[in-house]
Amino acid sequence: MLVKSEGIVLREVKFEETNKILTIFSRKYGKITAMVRGALRPRSPLIASSQVFSYSDYNFYKGKSFYHVNQGDIIDSFYxxxxxxxxxxxxxxxxxxxxxxxxxxxxxxxxxxxxxxxxxxxxxxxxxxxxxxxxxxxxxxxxxxxxxxxxxxxxxxxxxxxxxxxxxxxxxxxxxxxxxxxxxxxxxxxxxxxxxxxxxxxxxxxxxxxxxxxxxxxxxxxxxxxxxxxxxxxxxxxxxxxxxxxxxxxxx
Missing domain, CATH: 1.20.1440.120 (Recombination protein O, C-terminal domain)
Structure with a gap:
């Protein structure tokens, strides 16, 4: 099931070589755990939206264990x-x-x-x-x-x-x-x-x-x-x- 919500990244953990597991506090669904595949690749479009503090508009796919981030459009990185x-x-x-x-x-x-x-x-x-x-x-x-x-x-x-x-x-x-x-x-x-x-x-x-x-x-x-x-x-x-x-x- 594909869902959409704004969210703020509370935590990030490296998973394998190029992936991240994020803890995101989302507006619609509360706190969720989300996998971001390829987030650590240099040209990943999800680099900015997978950083701690980042406030983004996310598209998630809800899997059995956690969500998967399909898209993340940065609203404010609070850099x-x-x-x-x-x-x-x-x-x-x-x-x-x-x-x-x-x-x-x-x-x-x-x-x-x-x-x-x-x-x-x-x-x-x-x-x-x-x-x-x-x-x-x-x-x-x-x-x-x-x-x-x-x-x-x-x-x-x-x-x-x-x-x-x-x-x-x-x-x-x-x-x-x-x-x-x-x-x-x-x-x-x-x-x-x-x-x-x-x-x-x-x-x-x-x-x-x-x-x-x-x-x-x-x-x-x-x-x-x-x-x-x-x-x-x-x-x-x-x-x-x-x-x-x-x-x-x-x-x-």
Whole structure:
């Protein structure tokens, strides 16, 4: 059966001498595994559309085990991501986020559009990478169905004053009276909460309007990463570990 869909390449693996097996997040069919025969040949018409990050219009033939790519018309290669180390590392993290939380054959229009927009914005980004990533993270986890409850105490429903924490296990902020109900909750203040709300509701291409101190962003992202890992049942992100190892060795 021949099918057609836009898609973004999340992963690529060499198979035999000239072929690739791709993990593609497609708009219509969700995450799929696809064979691209001859993708590594110098004159292959599928070279561009079989690269990681590539956003293309694909024609697939659905086989017994996986799809086969018959045609791939590139829409955007997001090539500038490959030209800068920060963009490349954070781009790899975006792909890992989506790959880690999606299952084969389950489409998500919202998540597809978020990834597409994220890669587009990242392609021209030269600063404020951490702010961009947190903005992506909170939208991403919300689209998965785990939007954090930020308006009132997630446990008792009371208004939040200046003393609050974030409960990873319950998915939202908690008031001082409920601290004892979740000893593992994370420290947070009203400023962090307000910044997190702004990042949730502001489009990725409008984040320049939000000014957040770097030390505050580091604290917020620490909470977001723990929250995401808990909800997608994952222990770590390899791309973030690699990023940290580069920082420790004087990079970035």
């Amino acid at each position: 500038p991501i490959r030209e800068d180390m920060n963009r490349l590392l954070y781009g790899a993290y975006l792909l890992e986020l989506v790959d880690s939380s999606t299952v084969e054959g389950v489409p998500s229009e919202k998540l597809f559009e978020l990834l597409k927009k994220g890669l587009k914005v990242l392609s021209s980004l030269n600063k404020d990478f951490l702010k961009f990533i947190i903005g992506f993270e909170i939208k991403y986890i919300s689209f998965l169905g785990y939007r954090p409850y930020l308006n009132k105490c997630v446990l008792c429903g009371e208004d939040i004053n200046d003393t609050l924490k974030f409960s990873i296990s319950h998915g939202g902020v908690i008031c001082e009276r409920c601290f004892k109900l979740d000893p593992g909750s994370k420290k947070m203040d009203k400023n962090m909460l307000n910044y997190l709300k702004q990042l949730l509701y502001t489009s990725l291409d409008e984040l320049d309007n939000i000014k957040i101190p770097k030390d505050v962003m580091i604290k917020i992202q620490d909470i977001m990463i723990k929250y995401i890992l808990t909800n997608i049942e994952k222990n770590k992100f390899n791309s973030l570990d690699f990023m940290e190892s580069i920082k420790k060795n004087g990079g970035l």
